[in-house]
Amino acid sequence: MGAGFAATDRFLAEVKENRLRPGYVLAGDEIFLYERCRQAVIRAFVPAEMRDFCLSDLDLAEVSIFEVLDRARTSSLMAPFQVFFVRGLKGLYTRGSKKDEFAAIEDYFRAPNPQSLVLFIADHLRIPSDPRRMDMEDKTRYDRIRETLGDWCGVIELARVDEADAFKWIVAESERAGVRFEQDAARELADALGADMMLIASEWNKLVLFAGEKKQVTLGDVETMVLAAKQRSLYELTDAISQRDTARALKLLHGLLNASDGGEDSAIGHLYMLARTFRQMLVILEKRVRDSRTIWQALWQGFRMPPFAAEDLIRQARRYKSSREITRALRLIARADLELRSQPPDKALVLERLVFDLTREPRAGAADGSLQYAMEL
Incomplete structure (x- = not known):
């Protein structure tokens, strides 16, 4: 599959094999791929009964990077491992040089807490399915993130998915589910929803449930259930x-x-x-x-x-x-x-x-x- 799926697949493999770096930047606004990464981390490191103690969703518009890093540095008495999803990364790159903030980031990642995982969310970037076509402003922002965080954090590109990759995803997921998804039906689903993976995944799930015991999804099923x-x-x-x-x-x-x-x-x-x-x-x-x-x-x-x-x-x-x-x-x-x-x-x-x-x-x-x-x- 394309760049977006390839990058997230590598990250999912690191999660599964517990080969994670202490920090990552999830770069891009493709929410389907973001949720894929987020849910994999939660399944691996956030037991349901300890969610309140080991999962934090923070926003740099509301808390400072110093507070985020202080919390990451401090081990929890209640949980063996902590996960921090940090939104609002754009704020680190506006209104001044932020020398103190980047110095604090460098200081933390030189000696990170092995019981903490920090994931910065750069969803102010739009990365197209062909990164060579990235908007110049987004490219400048992305290069700046890699220059300042790339040495310490893994950078995962959440690039937009094109229709060809959406089609491949539908076919692959159907095979895993033991359902025969006709190729014309898969193409129609990808085309009709504009390669919007959040919509495609939702409608694919409904179509598979609708298929039931017949284990087959036809073009007629897609036209009847999705496009109306x-x-x-x-x-x-x-x-x-x-x-x-x-x-x-x-x-x-x-x-x-x-x-x-x-x-x-x-x-x-x-x-x-x-x-x-x-x-x-x-x-x-x-x-x-x-x-x-x-x-x-x-x-x-x-x-x-x-x-x-x-x-x-x-x-x-x-x-x-x-x-x-x-x-x-x-x-x-x-x-x-x-x-x-x-x-x-x-x-x-x-x-x-x-x-x-x-x-x-x-x-x-x-x-x-x-x-x-x-x-x-």
Whole structure:
């Protein structure tokens, strides 16, 4: 498979064989590959009964790197091993040279705590399936990370997956599951969902369950189950949000949760798709896309919506007065994402509160620092 899968496969092998370095940078915004790495680490080093003692999700927007390293340096009395997922890495590369911060990082990794694993999440980078096509700004940021952290941490590229690799993944996973997934069906699934691996993995799982004892998925199965109601429900939700229709948006949200096999446990997946859709609207608004003929030039491969949604999404984007309103929405979604990952007692309540915030008119003149977070999801 391609670069993204190859990099994560190497990391998964290191996790399985317990050959880990004391720190890693997970570089890129491909959330499917990130979750693959995260879950492998949790399965290997975070027993369910000790999760509260040995797993920490931190954000450099809220805590300093000095506090993160101090916690990593201090062994836990309750757990034999600690794992730290550290978001907000972008903050280390803005507003000044951060000499003291990088000196502290170097000092820690010269003599790291062998009972701690630190994973920095650089999800402000977008790494395309062909890294040679990386945006110059992203390339500069990525080179800076490798120059400052590459000597101490393993760097895992979470590059976008192209349709060919998505097709190979569907075939390989089907073989492992003992299911015959027709090649035309696999191609249709990869093409229809734009090589979006989070969506593909979710729909693949439903198709395999639907196949049941017949152990076969056909093109007709894909056309019947994937290309219709599920995606349209999401765009109906964003349509209600863009019209600030709270009652309708809540009704559609509950419909999505009830229709999901995982119930409220599918909340992170829904939140991911909501963030993706608002990011698409942000690009549409900033590039002044007016019709579906030009939308494919504005949105890159792997970041496109299904054809049936193009006109709807353009119309929804134009309901917002400025890109600032959409970046405010993205910041609200980012906050909800952090809350969901902290294992709240009621995930559905987190999403309901998010819908209330998204459909509420922003207060005039209110301070909004969302711009710096908008594209980090």
